[in-house]
Amino acid sequence: MNAFKALGFEMEDLEELGYSFDYEGLHFLLMNNKDEDFLSIAIPAVYDKSNSDELEFYKVMDKLNATLKYVKVNELSNSMWFFYEREVSEDDDFEKILPKMILNLEHGIRFLRSGGQDTTDDDNDAEVINENNNDSDECIISDVDLLSDNNENEE
Numbered sequence: 001m002n003a004f005k006a007l008g009f010e011m012e013d014l015e016e017l018g019y020s021f022d023y024e025g026l027h028f029l030l031m032n033n034k035d036e037d038f039l040s041i042a043i044p045a046v047y048d049k050s051n052s053d054e055l056e057f058y059k060v061m062d063k064l065n066a067t068l069k070y071v072k073v074n075e076l077s078n079s080m081w082f083f084y085e086r087e088v089s090e091d092d093d094f095e096k097i098l099p100k101m102i103l104n105l106e107h108g109i110r111f112l113r114s115g116g117q118d119t120t121d122d123d124n125d126a127e128v129i130n131e132n133n134n135d136s137d138e139c140i141i142s143d144v145d146l147l148s149d150n151n152e153n154e155e
Contacts (some may be wrong), residue, residue: 004030023102026109033081035138040085041101043109047080063116064108070101071108082108 001019004011009021011030018032031040049057061080064073072083084101088094 003098006095007098024106028102028107030104037087038085039088039097039101040083041105043082043105044082045077045079046082046109046112049078049080060112064112067102067116068108068111070104073108074145095130126134 001011004019009023011019011021014029019028019030021028021030026043028045028098031042032038047057047060052060057075057080057144060148061073061075064071072085072086074083082105084105086097086101088097121140129130
């Protein structure tokens with residue numbers, strides 16, 4: 001928790017769920033885990049399953065899981081969530097680890113919004129995808145209606 005504060009994040013306690021914080025207009029969750037040697041950061045409710053047919057939703061999820069490095073995409077509460085999870089040790093430098101975790105999650109959102117195109121830039125020091133998969137499923141995620149886009153309009 002001290003590393004988040006040292007990096008300038010304002011953490012909101014969500015009791016049982018964990019802590020929330022914002023970065024670049026995205027809402028993140030530091031998930032509570034019973035295992036102290038495990039760190040999990042999520043971007044919740046990225047894409048609502050009711051915005052598309054069920055098969056399309058799972059095709060998008062499968063494409064993201066097959067393409068993105070380090071980021072896992074799961075369904076929770078009838079919506080798509082992005083997770084970055086890792087085992088931690090006492091030797092870890094959280095002020096270096098946390099930015100990479102956050103940037104990889106943010107990259108996953110950019111990848112989804114781009115319709116599956118590689119959006120890596122040279123200035124991003126996070127280890128993210130670096131290849132463009134040109135298979136026929138690439139268009140699957142081009143028409144995704146993101147929940148976070150709706151939230152941005154409300155602010």
